[in-house]
Amino acid sequence: KQEVTQIPAALSVPEGENLVLNCSFTDSAIYNLQWFRQDPGKGLTSLLLIQSSQREQTSGRLNASLDKSSGRSTLYIAASQPGDSATYLCAVRRRALTFGSGTRLQVQP
Amino acid sequence: GAGVSQSPSNKVTEKGKDVELRCDPISGHTALYWYRQRLGQGLEFLIYFQGNSAPDKSGLPSDRFSAERTGESVSTLTIQRTQQEDSAVYLCASSLGSSGSSYEQYFGPGTRLTVT
Numbered sequence: 001k002q003e004v005t006q007i008p009a010a011l012s013v014p015e016g017e018n019l020v021l022n023c024s025f026t027d028s029a030i031y032n033l034q035w036f037r038q039d040p041g042k043g044l045t046s047l048l049l050i051q052s053s054q055r056e057q058t059s060g061r062l063n064a065s066l067d068k069s070s071g072r073s074t075l076y077i078a079a080s081q082p083g084d085s086a087t088y089l090c091a092v093r094r095r096a097l098t099f100g101s102g103t104r105l106q107v108q109p
Numbered sequence: 110g111a112g113v114s115q116s117p118s119n120k121v122t123e124k125g126k127d128v129e130l131r132c133d134p135i136s137g138h139t140a141l142y143w144y145r146q147r148l149g150q151g152l153e154f155l156i157y158f159q160g161n162s163a164p165d166k167s168g169l170p171s172d173r174f175s176a177e178r179t180g181e182s183v184s185t186l187t188i189q190r191t192q193q194e195d196s197a198v199y200l201c202a203s204s205l206g207s208s209g210s211s212y213e214q215y216f217g218p219g220t221r222l223t224v225t
Contacts, residue, residue: 034213043200044216089152095165096142096154097202097214 002027006090006100013080014108021075021103023090028068030092035064035075037086038102044089048075080107111135113217115201121223122191130186130220134203141184142204142214143176147197155199158184159206191224198222 003026013019023033032051036044048057048064050073056065063076077084087104091097114133122128134141143155154168158178169175173191178184188195198219204212 032213036216043218044202046213046215049213091152093214096157096168097144097152098154099144099152101151 002030002092002094002098004090004092004098004100006088006103008103009101010104010106012106012108015080015082017080017107018076018078019080019105021077021088021090021105023073023075023100025071025073025092025098027092027094028071030068030094033064033066033073033090033092034097035062035073036089036091038089039086047088077105080105082107082109113201113203113215115199115217115220117220118218119221119223121225124193124224125190127187127189128191128222130188130199130222132184132186132201132203132217134182134184134201135215137181138203138205138215139181140204140206140212140214141178142202143184143186144200144202145197146200146219147194152200155186188222191222193224196222196224 005024007022034049035047050057050066061078066073085107087102089102091099116131139160141158144152146152156176157165173189176186200219201217202214204214206212
């Protein structure tokens, strides 16, 4: 059974810092990995999707990497802003998505 | 439509009642998924539809839960004889395809179910 773990569970940083969120998964037989953000009381917003054949994806200040063989992904956020405050979820897909428990990020102004 | 829509946005029901939750996927998306998120917990997969194939029901927690999908459009998740532990946000997602491919899933805003 696939298990997804995210570290740290919570993170508080001052505005402007670069930061890294970690995700690990136990079964490397995945089609893709997605990073989402979840704001309180709202649904999920997809940030980046990395296909199993890819190593990384970039969107603006976000960069996600995937090392499928070791079962790891990182989400790098550059020059963090208070608007980045949210819970970040990592999910891997075989058929449906298996989610990690998330990293709750607080960026202080 | 522009995105995945779900209704109602909030539902409060008494223990023992049946509830129906609705999902309208993005037009043209053949795959549809239901997940739930209980308070303080991660998202759990419930059920998945792909085209005309038999649905993958492996995530349904009990036989009180069922779901239907009309063709490649709207889906309804039904919970019979609701229990307090069914209280959660129920999220629906859709994607262009699924099996053997790497399609991105798009999520609706969810239905917050509270069982009193």
